[in-house]
Amino acid sequence: MSFSAQPHRVVIVGGGVAGLEVASTLGRLARGRRRFEVTLVDRDSAHIWKPMLHTIAAGTSDISQQQTTYVAQARAAGFTYQPGEVAGLDRTAHALLLAALYAPDGRLLIPARRLAYDTLVMSIGSRANDFGTPGVAEHCFKIDSRLQADAFNQEIRLRTLQCLSQGGMLSVGIVGGGATGVELAAELVQLVESSVAYGAHGLAERMKITLIESGPRLLAAFPEDISAATQARLEALGIRVLTNARVSQADEAGYVLADGSRIDATLKVWAAGVKAADVLANLDGLEVNRANQLVVRPSLQTTLDPHVFAMGDCASCTPEGAAQPLPPTAQVAHQQARHLIRYLPDMILSGRSVPAFAYRDMGALVSLGAYDAYGSLGQYGLFKGVTFRGRLAQLSHTMLYRSHQARLHGFWRGSLLWLVDCLNRRLRATIRLD
Template sequence: MPAKGKPYQLVIVGGGVAGIEIATSLGRKWRGARRRGQSAPEITLVDADFAHVWKPILHTIAAGTRDVAQQNLAFVLQARDAGFAYQPGALTGLDRAAKEIVVAPLMAPDGRTVIPERRIAYDTLVLAIGSEANDFGTPGVKDHCRFIDSRRQAIAFNHEVRTRMLQAVAFEQPLSIAIVGGGATGVELAAELIQLLDISTGLGAKGLAGLMTVTLMEAGPRLLPAFPEDISAATERRLTSIGIKVMTNAKVAAATETGFTLADGSEVTAGLKVWAAGVKAPGLLASLDGLETGRNNQLRIEPNLATTRDPSIFAVGDCASLQPAGASHPLPPTAQVAHQQAHHLVTYLPYWIASGRPPPPFHNKDMGAIVSLSEYDAFASLGRLGLFRGVTFRGRLAQFSHEMLYRGHQQKIFGFWRGGIVWFLDWLNARVRAPVKLD
């Protein structure tokens, strides 16, 4: 418990899907309590970036088919509007005995220290620092491949792909793009790149269509291994029909400056290489003051989402590993799971803080999965709940369902009315601004 006279400190590390929803919902709840003259905990959100972007749309920002400026949510503005504090910086350490986290200094581009290293005290800590691509130790990947795990990486990739496209047109040289990973991220990025190509051709880059190629490689026997087989097969057919070369059973042995070497010894030439295969939590978690981690650096957590070795520290989303009773695998690292875990803590953390009673076990609801192939198609599965469990569908209904996931997240962080206004502004901007990022 906090020292006498000091408010309770809830610290959340990571402003992704789960972190921003927890900070926003509880920030508003407790700010209202303080306005009524009641005591309430204080919330601090810590993140290495300055803005939140819903991770499932990073591939559209990377391709430039969605403008990052419209989708950014500055943490400092959200903190003001929702009633929490924001501290910029990356988590670098944890002192469980002192109940403090260590935050890296904030550096200016010229090397000056803007904000020095800090120690932030907590009474309850929520770790929601997400995940990153797993290169599985494959030689050359870190040196030669691009990643799109963060807002900054997506922006950097978009800048690079637009530069390469301009060079391809100006010098009439081929532009080959290869994506490793046939999960949802790789599949959706491949489709968005074809959308970028189609729009760019329509805007005057006439020769680009004959110069730019997109190859999607998957080590397993089919794309989208987490989806039903009929969706995997239909997705491969649709990607092929829009001009993407799909390679399954294509295990990458190494990345090189000129492309990829496969396990069978063959070569795939690529000037621009993207790694979207596998997921792991940041390596820092494996050495975080004795907290238990498992496969892929994920923190092991109890059914109530508390870490196994410290009941005052919770972990949610991609950085946490929870295997439900009777399940053969841990819960997948998806926005759907992160959202449900955030809702669980928003509901029960106030009782934990007020009474000391641990939250009840978390129960995940499999709501199915959706994959969007840009404007070309979409596929969805209804999961294992409800009357129509296991049903799959495609087309505009699936595209609309995919869009509604994002709009639901926006309403969580903006509120019903502001969320509706943001949706309208997105609709309006789509009709008055360029369909791809050009500046």
């Protein structure tokens, strides 16, 4: 590969688990060198570890303590942050098209612009898929992002105050029995218990939570014993769990099921299905699947353009010899990020090709807040297929987050953040009260 005086421009779109880890690590490598430079693009201003969003939504975690602002992280890690939302792609000119950004009151903040790249990495994650179900867009909350989780938290605090001051019931209906729906349901129980401890007497009797799953069991991606144990634990906490219940419509009062029955819900959350952003379907002809995911080769390069990579939930990657694409999970996104961190610098600096990505199924974890946690060791290692629960599973879930913080901030700063969180749990309110 020949080099010009201009540094190789690496543009990463999406500051989620995978995108921010790649930007932070490559930014540190690029610091002090003139061979390449790293830019991160995201429409939001801060990052929160996606498996923690349900705690932000419930208010059992403080959003200001758990978020990493992109501007501060860019300064610490040596990359450039550009606020923006993808509007399109010009592959011939190697330019990413960014839409204009507006303030909530309609004022123009940043005009539409073009951002040049030599290597582009798409990592914009995914969102819940309502499958075109009538009424979902108008009446249901989603918690796919930091801002969505915060919006739900603000609404549930207002509804709780109304419930306590005006009487009546507060019913919450969650559609989707995957990890997000299950963990949110448990976290809301914890919210109620903590609220009662702070003086919200009678809230436990007035708040009802229903979890609705269209399939035959919760946590379909987990072993059956974990699914059964999780449902039993949720029901013991007072949550109504419905399986084999497909929602055909959402309205202001709740949900209508396919069999014609109704589920009343003052607050409605849609946490079912996975779909990549619609903009990916129109990225200058790049190949996508039915879920709008960019189809990539085992090297994580898109099938039609070797200069464009994709990873995480927005990528459809079928490993060599596999029959099905990898699932859109945080574990896959993390491993793909580590793969690009390892091989992109060699590609940029030495012209070497990126080898095929090899996925290792390390298992899965689901946390029911303070009540329980469950895990499986997956299909890799000595104890493959083993399931476990309780303190070991809770510790494992915690360590995933702390490892993510260490990768972003370094071992010592990550350890200090953990210490601060431990101190805050003792010194501050256990739920958001502002």
